[in-house]
Amino acid sequence: MKVQSEPATSITLEDVARLAGVSGMTVSRVLQNHVNVSEQTRAKVQAAVTALGYVPNRLAGALTTARTRLIAVIVPSLSNIVFPEVLRGANECLDAAGYQAVIGVSDYDLEKEERIIAAMQAWRPSGWILAGLEHTPRALQILREVRSPVVEVMDTDGEPIDMAVGFSNMQAGRDMGRFLADMGRRRIGYVGGDLSRDLRAAKRKEGFEQALAENGLELKARFTAQQPSSLLLGRSGLAQLIAAHPDLDAVYFSNDDMAVGGLMHCLVAGIEVPGRLALAGFNGLEIGEAVPLRLTTIKSPRHSIGQRAAEHILARLAGKVPPLRLDLGCEFIAGQTT
C-alpha cells in the first residue's frame, strides 16, 4: 500500500531554480532546449532537475501557451480489433511527436459521442480524431467552433467538418456486389449486425445493393440483429438465413467477424464453400487469412488511417495545410470463399 508521507507539495520549477541558483525562467529555458543558455547553467539546472526528480507540470504550461498537445480520439467501439488498430496507428505517430491521446468510446451512439466531445473540449485538445462523418447538430457545432484541426476517419462518403482520412464504404460495398455478380452468383443474401448504429456498415450494404441492382439483381434474403456484429452472431445468423433460404448461392456479411462466423457454420454444417455457397466479408482481418479457406474480403487500411490522421493534425499544427480529403482506398482480397 502506498505510503502517504512523501512531500505534501510537489516539486515545482521554482524549487529547481532555487537549488540550481538561477531564476525559474532559466530552468524553463533549459527544459525547452532554448538556444540562449550557457552550457554551464544548463548543466547546473539539469543536475538540480535530476536531484529533485522534477517532472514539469504540463497543466500549468498548457494553460500559459494554450497548447495542450492532447489529441482527443473518439471511436465507436473497442469490442473488435478494428478501432484499436486505428488508435494504434494514431498513437504511434502522436507519441513520437510528444502528443498524448485521450480516448473516448461512443458505443456507436451519436448522443453519447456528443457528450464525450463536450467533456473533451474542456481539456482544449490540440486536435481531434473521430470516426465517421455523422454527428449530432450540437457535436457538429462544437467541432466547427473549435480552433484545433479535426480529422474524421474511416469514411469519405460525405462532407467532413475539416479533414477526412479513410475510404468509401459505399464503394467497398459496390465492389463486392459487382464481384459476386460477375462471379455468376444470383441468389444473394446479407447477414449483418445493428445497421442503425453502425452507419458505415449500412453504407457498405447500400453500395452492395446498388451494384446488385446494376446487374439486374437484388438481395433475396437478409438477416440483421439488434446487436453488435460478432463471430458468434455471424455463425448463428448464417445458420438462420440458410435454414430459411436454402437456395442462396452467396452471402455478404457486414464485416469479417460476421463472415468468419458464417464460414465456421458452413464447416460444421457441411455446406460446401464456395461450391454451393460463396461468402464475403469486409475489413481484411487476420482471422480471414488464418481460416482453412482464405476469406474473400476487402481490406481497410485501418492502421494507416490512424497514422495519417495523426500526421495531418501535426502538419496542420505546424502551419502546413494538408489535403482536406484523403481516400486511402481498400485492397480487394479475392480469397477462396468465392
Added chain:
Amino acid sequence: MKVQSEPATSITLEDVARLAGVSGMTVSRVLQNHVNVSEQTRAKVQAAVTALGYVPNRLAGALTTARTRLIAVIVPSLSNIVFPEVLRGANECLDAAGYQAVIGVSDYDLEKEERIIAAMQAWRPSGWILAGLEHTPRALQILREVRSPVVEVMDTDGEPIDMAVGFSNMQAGRDMGRFLADMGRRRIGYVGGDLSRDLRAAKRKEGFEQALAENGLELKARFTAQQPSSLLLGRSGLAQLIAAHPDLDAVYFSNDDMAVGGLMHCLVAGIEVPGRLALAGFNGLEIGEAVPLRLTTIKSPRHSIGQRAAEHILARLAGKVPPLRLDLGCEFIAGQTT
C-alpha cells in the same frame, strides 16, 4: 476546411459572468452545483452559459485544485483484443464518473513504458492503470512517489506497487498443464510468441511446465518466435512443430490467437483433433467459441479487470481503502480440442 475567423480568444468564465451580470465566482458555483446560489441567479448564469456555448477550461480548474480527473492507462499492445477489452472496462467506469482515460502503449517494452510513465506524470493524473507487475527501476520510483492510486492489472504473481487486480498467470498455466496430464497426454509441446517481452505468457509457460513436472512429464518440443503472437504465427508455428515432432499428442499455446491458428492448421492438414492431437490456449476469446471445435482454454476476466481497476482507483480517491490485491480468477473452459 476550417474557418479561422472565429473568436481569437476563447470564452472564459469571466465572459459568462459579465453577460449574466454576476461575478466569476458565482458562475463557478453554479457550474459546480454549489448549494448557496439562488434559483434566480442560477437561471441567469445557465442562460449565459448556453448563449455563449461556454465550456469550462479544465486545465485551469485542475491547476487550482490539483485534481485532474485524468487516469493514465498504459497497456503493452493494441494488436489483439485483450487489452482493448481491459481499456473498455476501465473506460466505461471512468467515463461514468467524469474521468478521462489517457492512453499509452508500451509495445511490451519496459523502457518505453518508463518513458510513457514519465511523460504522463507531467499531466499529474489522478490515477494509474498499468499492465503487469514488472517495471524498470526508474518507473517504479516514479510510481512509488506519485501520490495517486496505482493499479497494476492482469497479473497477481508478484508484489504490486500499490494495488493489483488480475489473476495468476502461473496458476492458469499450472491448471492447463495438470489438465492435459490428467487427460492422459504424454508427449506435449509448446507454441508461443516472444516470451522475453510478454512476461505474463512466460509465467503461464512456467506454471505449465511445473505442472508437467509434478506429473513426471516435461515439454517434448517447443516453438517460439521473436515476434508477437498472432493467428498466423500460431498456424505456421504448429505446422513447423508437428513437422519436426510428429509424435506429439498435445500442444499448449501462449494464447488463444496462437491456438486457433494451430487449430486451423490441423483442419487444413487433416490432423485429427483431439484424437491425435490435443490443443489448448489461454484467454477465452470469442473466436475460440466460434470455431468448429470449441477451443479448450482458460478465460481471463479482462473486461472485469478493467472495470474493477477503475473502481478501485475511484474508491481510493473517495477516501475508501479497497483491498490491495484482487484475484478475479479465471474460468476453465473444457472445449472439444482436448
Added chain:
DNA sequence: ATGAAAGCGCTAACAA
C-alpha cells in the same frame, strides 16, 4: 447569497 483577492505552476514578452 455573492464578491474580492490571491495564487495554482508555468511561459511570453520585455528588460537588463
Added chain:
DNA sequence: TTGTTAGCGCTTTCAT
C-alpha cells in the same frame, strides 16, 4: 545570457 513582470482561467479563502 539571464532575470523580472504579468497573466493564462479557474477555485480557494475570506469578507460582506
